[in-house]
Each structure stands twice: as structure tokens, then as C-alpha cells.
Amino acid sequence: MIINWKEDWLQQKGTKQKSIKKLINRIKKQRTKRLDEWVNQLHSNTFKEIDCLECANCCTTIPPIVNETDVRRITRHLGLPIATFREKYLTKDEDGDQVINASPCPFLLTDNRCDIYEVRPKACRKYPHTDNFEFTKNLDLHLINIQYCPAVFRILLKVENGLPK
Numbered sequence: 538m539i540i541n542w543k544e545d546w547l548q549q550k551g552t553k554q555k556s557i558k559k560l561i562n563r564i565k566k567q568r569t570k571r572l573d574e575w576v577n578q579l580h581s582n583t584f585k586e587i588d589c590l591e592c593a594n595c596c597t598t599i600p601p602i603v604n605e606t607d608v609r610r611i612t613r614h615l616g617l618p619i620a621t622f623r624e625k626y627l628t629k630d631e632d633g634d635q636v637i638n639a640s641p642c643p644f645l646l647t648d649n650r651c652d653i654y655e656v657r658p659k660a661c662r663k664y665p666h667t668d669n670f671e672f673t674k675n676l677d678l679h680l681i682n683i684q685y686c687p688a689v690f691r692i693l694l695k696v697e698n699g700l701p702k
């Protein structure tokens with residue numbers, strides 16, 4: 538079966554916002570380890586349907602947080618002095634977090650691969666926070682992320698269809 542995940546997401550992400558908000562509020566009352574286990578499976582299935590290399594929307598729209606461990610790891614990999622890396626690639630966002638200073642990300646290659654994939658920031662590795670038993674810890678974030686990530690949107694639709702009323 539061919540899944541038009543991109544079209545589905547673009548067409549529905551606005552109109553489904555209300556019902557997904559309701560769903561999130563419902564999940565907040567039903568958080569269990571079992572629910573996280575189930576969503577871990579939905580996450581795996583969904584990322585078999587969606588190829589991040591065809592999407593790259595997170596890398597083009599959300600500057601990732603870069604912590605100090607990330608800075609040390611990335612600069613070692615790039616062979617760049619930390620001060621130069623900070624000046625060239627980092628800024629502070631409105632919350633005071635240290636983030637990459639441009640969108641699309643300067644490390645995004647033209648074929649949507651990440652130029653520093655092996656050493657990418659932790660925030661990039663963890664995104665979109667729907668596996669590793671993290672789903673129910675990040676419910677408010679998912680509500681924001683449905684606008685940016687078709688996988689989060691798709692996972693939430695699957696939860697909506699499968700969650701007992």
C-alpha cells in the first residue's frame with residue numbers, strides 16, 4: 538500500500554489540531570508504561586512508512602539545542618576551535634537556550650543527509666521524542682510538533698484510532 542504521508546500531513550495538520558489536543562488531554566489521564574510500549578511500536582512502524590531523508594522538515598525549520606557535550610564532540614569531529622564553532626554556528630534563542638544559528642541547519646546537505654550525523658546534537662538524535670518510553674513525557678511538545686513532523690502527526694492519529702475510549 539502506498540502511503541501519501543506528506544500530502545495527508547499537509548492537508549490535515551491544521552484541521553486535526555483540535556481533536557489531537559483533546560486526545561493529548563485524554564492521554565494525560567491514562568499515562569502508563571504499557572501505553573509507552575505500544576507507542577514505541579507505533580514509532581517503529583511509522584518510521585518504516587516515512588523516510589526522514591524525503592522530509593528533513595525538522596532540520597529545515599527547528600534550530601536544535603546544542604549543549605556543551607555536543608559542542609565538544611562536534612568541534613573535535615570538525616577539528617575546529619570551540620570559539621570559532623560558537624561564533625560560526627551558535628546563537629541563543631528566546632528561551633536563552635544555545636541553538637544552531639540558522640534554519641535550514643548549516644549542516645544539512647542538499648540530499649537531506651546530515652553532514653555531522655555521527656556526532657549530531659543530542660536534540661537531533663532524540664527528535665521527535667516518540668520512542669524509548671519518552672512519548673508520554675512529551676505530550677505538550679507533540680502537540681506543537683504535529684505542525685513540524687509528519688511522523689509525530691501520524692503516530693498521534695494511530696493512537697487516536699487505537700486508544701480505548
Ligand code: SF4
Nearest residue numbers: 596642644645651661
Ligand atoms: S545537526 Fe544534522 S540532524 Fe541536526 S538539525 Fe542539523 S542537519 Fe539536522
Ligand code: SF4
Nearest residue numbers: 589592593595686688
Ligand atoms: S520532521 Fe519528523 S519525519 Fe521529518 S525528518 Fe524530522 S523526524 Fe523525520
